[in-house]
Amino acid sequence: MDYQGDIIRPPSEAFSLILQVTTGCSHNRCTFCGAYRDKPFRIKPWQQIETDLDFAATWCQRHTTLFLADGDALALPHTHLIALLERIRHKLPWIRRISSYASCQNILARTDAELSDYKRLGMSRLYMGLETGHDPTLRAIGKGVDSAQMIEAGQRVRKAAIFLSITCLLGIAGAENSLAHASATARALSRMQPHQIAVLTLMLIPETPLYRLMRAGRFVLPDPARLFQELRCLLEQLEPFRTQFHANHASNYFSLSGRLPKDREGMLATIDRAVGGLLPLKPELWRAL
Numbered sequence: 001m002d003y004q005g006d007i008i009r010p011p012s013e014a015f016s017l018i019l020q021v022t023t024g025c026s027h028n029r030c031t032f033c034g035a036y037r038d039k040p041f042r043i044k045p046w047q048q049i050e051t052d053l054d055f056a057a058t059w060c061q062r063h064t065t066l067f068l069a070d071g072d073a074l075a076l077p078h079t080h081l082i083a084l085l086e087r088i089r090h091k092l093p094w095i096r097r098i099s100s101y102a103s104c105q106n107i108l109a110r111t112d113a114e115l116s117d118y119k120r121l122g123m124s125r126l127y128m129g130l131e132t133g134h135d136p137t138l139r140a141i142g143k144g145v146d147s148a149q150m151i152e153a154g155q156r157v158r159k160a161a162i163f164l165s166i167t168c169l170l171g172i173a174g175a176e177n178s179l180a181h182a183s184a185t186a187r188a189l190s191r192m193q194p195h196q197i198a199v200l201t202l203m204l205i206p207e208t209p210l211y212r213l214m215r216a217g218r219f220v221l222p223d224p225a226r227l228f229q230e231l232r233c234l235l236e237q238l239e240p241f242r243t244q245f246h247a248n249h250a251s252n253y254f255s256l257s258g259r260l261p262k263d264r265e266g267m268l269a270t271i272d273r274a275v276g277g278l279l280p281l282k283p284e285l286w287r288a289l
């Protein structure tokens with residue numbers, strides 16, 4: 001398989017076959033993100049994809065899930081993406097789930113019928129980075145969309161019966177707007193009602209604009225106690241819809257995972273133990289993105 005640069009995938013795609021169809025991210029302007037900073041967005045040549053599919057057809061028959069890398073396969077032109085999904089079905093008929101990261105912008109650029117076509121051809125899971133539902137923060141971090149657009153994109157993915165996983169980022173609003181960010185994010189998530197919520201904790205990456213703001217004293221990262229309050233506020237204010245709630249990423253100070261609404265009280269109690277200093281925390285050095 002041809003892989004160019006570091007390959008990033010969601011934790012739940014750990015056992016998936018990774019097919020890199022683009023390099024980089026079509027947006028690549030979020031101030032906190034260092035994932036593809038030195039990797040220009042490019043659609044990989046079709047011949048390379050065919051070669052990878054032929055390889056996978058021979059050597060990857062145990063994989064039943066497939067993840068399209070890099071940052072946003074929905075940046076492919078519609079006809080290109082349809083042809084790709086059809087080729088995957090033809091050459092790897094044992095694949096039962098195709099998934100991808102998807103930016104809000106690229107979801108909104110698709111019609112409902114196009115999203116339904118992707119679902120029909122096996123693309124049954126999309127991961128969208130909300131980061132926050134707090135509009136001043138969305139503007140500050142350069143996501144290029146507001147919370148209303150995020151909500152619309154999430155609702156349209158759900159309408160197409162595609163599993164929707166949403167990522168949120170503790171600490172992204174800084175210390176000053178920490179709880180406003182948590183409340184606004186809970187409101188946005190409650191309106192989208194994703195099937196899965198993944199909460200990560202911001203780690204500042206050298207060379208990113210947000211890191212430079214921090215160095216200049218214009219961005220203050222919340223301390224761990226404030227981050228736990230932020231997580232508590234987010235979880236507490238979510239409306240009681242059914243979803244999987246995961247705050248067990250390598251960037252988090254402790255691991256939290258459960259189903260909502262049934263596990264909410266137990267998870268809140270765990271956060272309270274962390275706030276009270278009663279929970280062992282991950283050493284700073286062990287945290288990772």
Ligand code: SF4
Pocket residue numbers: 025026027028029030033034035036071103129
């Ligand atoms: S956070 Fe996502 S959309 Fe923003 S630059 Fe990074 S990969 Fe692209």
